[in-house]
Amino acid sequence: MIQSINTKAILTVDATSYLSIPQYGKLLIGDQGFEFYCDRNVRHNIQIPWNQITHIAVFIVCKKWIVRFCIYTHQNGEFWFASKQVKRVLNLCADFIGKENLVSFKKTYKHL
Numbered sequence: 001m002i003q004s005i006n007t008k009a010i011l012t013v014d015a016t017s018y019l020s021i022p023q024y025g026k027l028l029i030g031d032q033g034f035e036f037y038c039d040r041n042v043r044h045n046i047q048i049p050w051n052q053i054t055h056i057a058v059f060i061v062c063k064k065w066i067v068r069f070c071i072y073t074h075q076n077g078e079f080w081f082a083s084k085q086v087k088r089v090l091n092l093c094a095d096f097i098g099k100e101n102l103v104s105f106k107k108t109y110k111h112l
Contacts, residue, residue: 002037002042002045004028004030004035004047005032005047005049006028006030006032006033006035007030007031007032008030008031009029010029010030010031011027011028011088011092012027012028012029013026013027013084013085013088013089014026014027014083014084015036015081015083016081016082016083017036017038017079017080017081018080019046019080023038023039023040023044024038024040025037025038025039027081027083027089029089029092029093032049033047033048033050033052034047034048034050034053034071034093035047035048036081046079048071048073048076048079050096050097052075052076053071053073053097054072054073054074054101055072055097055101055102055103056069056070056071056072056093056097056102056103057069057072057103057104057105058090058102058103058104060104060105068080068081068082068086069081069086069089069090070105090102
């Protein structure tokens with residue numbers, strides 16, 4: 001069994017990780033970090049401490065719907081996620097990393 005990095009779970013929701021192929025599982029937001037656990041294989045998990053996150057880019061469609069979000073880290077690159085309760089997830093993440101670190105996807109990449 002995988003040991004959680006959190007001591008207290010604040011929110012647990014169903015989510016999809018787009019690391020390689022889409023994997024369905026649970027997203028856990030806690031006091032120490034952001035975690036994703038796959039439903040099919042418990043070894044496929046993602047654990048990101050809050051101090052490793054540089055910013056979170058949000059992909060918005062039609063100026064209204066948040067489709068996916070991407071977590072950028074200092075060392076391990078980027079991780080794409082989707083959830084039905086994405087606004088709750090992002091509001092909780094903003095409490096830990098700061099609202100200034102939530103950016104639109106357009107501000108992250110320049111259009112060619």
